[in-house]
Amino acid sequence: MGNVTVTPEQFTLVFFEADRIRERAAEIAAEVGLVADIHIEVDESSPVGRVRVRSVEPIEIWAQGGAFEEPKRPRHLSERNLVEALGRLLFRVKDRQDPGFAEAPPDEELSLQQQNIWDTYALGRLARAGFEVAKPRWLYHFRTRQGFTDVSDAAFARLWAADGLTWADLEAIRAETEQARTAA
């Protein structure tokens, strides 16, 4: 198990604790099976919720403070949002170490649909590992991106329960929902 570091160490604009972020990241990394060091940089000055993997080797996560924030208590940490944000990214990092994801484009080239399908696959695994995940929220995300169709709902259910998928599997599901969306 590698070290997890968080910057800033002391938050001044929000009521986050670096130790708590470090603890949860370490728990998720252990579940995901990542053994390398992880650095998480939080931009506390932004209430917006964007997150990204800045680097895979070494693992560097960048997040705007809003991604970890409790929507009903501005500036306070949300355990669930923290777990969901980190879980999506760390599973993606782990997947990229798998030869089955060798064909996946870099993060910045992923379309909204591709990213959404990958996120759903990650969040399903995160939920099955016992972390609290807001499944209805992610279903709405999925429908918005993949279409409000029966095919899309079935694809969501499959992805949520899936394990051991490859990039080709995710792309096949995306093509399936795209076809149904176009036809609808």
Next chain:
Amino acid sequence: MKRHLTVEDLARDNRFVRVNMEDRMNDPRNVGGPGAYGRDAAEKADDEGGRRGRMGLGRMTPDAPNAPDAARSLMHGIFVGEIQALEGAGRTCYDFDLGENADQVPYALKLDMARQCWDEARHCEISVKLTEWMGTEIGEFTESPFLFQAACNPDALLRLAGVNRALEGLAIDVFNTMRTFGDKAGDPVLEFCEDWMLADEVTHVKMGSDWLRKLTVNDPERRARALEFQSVVDKLFSLGGGRSDDEDSPIRLARRFRQMAGFTDDEIDEIAGLSREAREEAEARVAARRMAATGSGNTTPAD
């Protein structure tokens, strides 16, 4: 029973967390400080995309990076607004005696408010179901009590100007925008709910317009006060200029529906002007705070 309740008197269960405007204004992150943009162009674009989705600085479209959560948050805001609109119209039925004096209201006005209560109660039910459909928990986001605050004015006419004309007018703009959003996203439930609620909002705004004219037909001074109060509310809740005529604004002024609700073209132009002013003032505030934070007058995020 007590008349003229304050926001603190409203009943809420522990799922709801209220945040007032002062707290929002005092959030130190609203300054757009030096860390608000990332280090490279990709992050800048990413950030701007996120802001468009959530912070309301760009058009609400389904292809914005954070569109699903932006829509969920906005519709939760509408849901709590419906609760407050029900409470406000209910209070206006009860807070005033019947009569012709300035501190009284005609029976027909109370009937209109009672009808509005019925509509708002139905909107609450629709919103609860829509919230569930969008994967949102009741109370997941904060509640801003501004609608009920506008309904606390001791003059019934000013309540109607502030709530029915200004805030329900804003609701027209929001519902119209979200109906389009639902259409573009292919979300039939969102589109359908917005369409139905929009129809009622037009009626509520028209009630405000009609009573404003009727009650002040011989009292230009009271009409001026009511319109001034409406202007203040309109400007305060123009979402920092995010509700405007501009093509890229998150919430577009729904001119046609506002005309149907009794607004004249001049009045709609005035609201658009107030939004522009609010946007310019917001931008100036951010620029000033950035300058204070960075020691630089450059307000353009670094590429």
